[in-house]
Amino acid sequence: MNKDLIFNKVLLARHIKRPTAVKLIDYLVDGFIETHGDRLYRDDKSLICGIGYINNTPITVIAQEKGETTEDKILHNFGMPHPEGYRKALRAMKQADKFNRPIICIIDTPGAYPGIGAEERGQGYAISNNLKEMITLNVPIISIVLGEGGSGGALGIGVSDEIWMFENSIYSILSPEGFASILYKDSSLAKDAAAIMKLTAQDLYEYGIVDFIIKEVETGLQDNPTFSFELLKKALIDKIPLLNNVKKEQLILNRYNKYRKIGIYEEN
Numbered sequence: 001m002n003k004d005l006i007f008n009k010v011l012l013a014r015h016i017k018r019p020t021a022v023k024l025i026d027y028l029v030d031g032f033i034e035t036h037g038d039r040l041y042r043d044d045k046s047l048i049c050g051i052g053y054i055n056n057t058p059i060t061v062i063a064q065e066k067g068e069t070t071e072d073k074i075l076h077n078f079g080m081p082h083p084e085g086y087r088k089a090l091r092a093m094k095q096a097d098k099f100n101r102p103i104i105c106i107i108d109t110p111g112a113y114p115g116i117g118a119e120e121r122g123q124g125y126a127i128s129n130n131l132k133e134m135i136t137l138n139v140p141i142i143s144i145v146l147g148e149g150g151s152g153g154a155l156g157i158g159v160s161d162e163i164w165m166f167e168n169s170i171y172s173i174l175s176p177e178g179f180a181s182i183l184y185k186d187s188s189l190a191k192d193a194a195a196i197m198k199l200t201a202q203d204l205y206e207y208g209i210v211d212f213i214i215k216e217v218e219t220g221l222q223d224n225p226t227f228s229f230e231l232l233k234k235a236l237i238d239k240i241p242l243l244n245n246v247k248k249e250q251l252i253l254n255r256y257n258k259y260r261k262i263g264i265y266e267e268n
Contacts, residue, residue, distance in 0.1 A: 001202070003195035010176060010194050012168035013147045017222040019229075020079075021048060021063035021106045024146060027229040028054060028104075028236070029061060035092060037084075041121065044085030046077040046113070047157075049092035051101065055237045057244075060096035062089045062157050063106035066147070079148075080113040083126035086156045090130050097137050102240050105157040108146040110175060112153035127156040134159035135255060140243035144214075144232070145169040145201070161243055161255050163209065164235070165201035166228060167216040171209075172199035209262055 012018070025032055029052035036043040048063045066079035081089075096103050112123055134141065134157075141160035149158070149171035165171060173179075176190035179197055204210040214232045217224040243251070 001200070003191050006200060007176070007191040007194045009168045009200050010170055010190075012220040012222075013170045015220055015222050018147050019221060019225045020068055021065045021108055021146060022068075023225065024106060024144075024229060024232075025050075025052075025061055025063060027226070028233050029059070030054070032061065036088075038087035038091060040087060041084040044077075044082045044088055045075055046079055046081045046109075047085035047089055049088055054104075054233070054240065057240055058099075058101050059240070060092055060101045060103045061106070062092055062103065064109045064153075064157070066108055077113060079109040080111060081109065081153060081156065082113050082115075082118045083121045083123045086112075086126040086130050089157050090126075090133055093130075093134065093137060097139050100139060102140040102142070102244060103137070103160075104236070105141065105143040105160060106146050107143055107149045107154045107158055107171075109150050109153040110148050111150035112156065124152075127152045130156045131159055135259070136252060138248045138252065140240065140246070140251065141255075142236070142239065142243075145171050145210075148175075150175060159255070159259070161251065161258070162211040162239065163204075164212040164214060164232070165204065165210050166214045166221055167201055168220055169201055170199045171201075171204055172197050207262075 032050050032052035034048060034050040046065060048065050050061050052059060064079045065076045067073035067076040093103060112127060143158045143160040143163050145165040147169055151174050176194040177187040180189040180193035181187045201210055201213045205213055214228050216228050221228055
């Protein structure tokens, strides 16, 4: 895939009309009830947590929300969570573990918020603590990359039994602009950076990091979200019972082994 096609995927992942997590939740989940707050500081609206049903199966949903209008984007901090957002997510995960509910995580963030306040309140610890806790949860976890999956901001709700990506979503250690600034000392070379970052769903599937790619229409998710959302819903209806039937000890072992295998190079 040439660099123009790769960067086009970056642009589609960020498309101003690309559906956000709220629309995906509305399509997938029946009877959704949102929960609020981390019980320590405040309610971070960049992360939406709640409970509902998929095909009559109770689930917990944890989703990063970018917002659609300018006012929404500001309200949701452009999908960049603060530490209290990750603590809220962990609170929802622990509740799901207690009541034996599968967890669906929807990833769509350029990265965790890097502000002074967020750092003072323990941004790095909040993310790392989620990684530690998620690897040991006794319930199935499926993470779905809807648009951007940026750095630790995505990983903070991304440890899971299966990682799924929409066809034109991206998942990477940082943005192509950030990568270009570090590697080339020039953020305008983002297209060149994207070409070597292996951030597309197709690249990550080939490396065994991603387990399933949800197809989009040729022009992108924004032009026909229902087509892709329905494919995703059918896949979840098939997969959730299979994961629910795995013994808890085996589920955790499989999850552990999944991450142990990432980065292993096997020569053909």
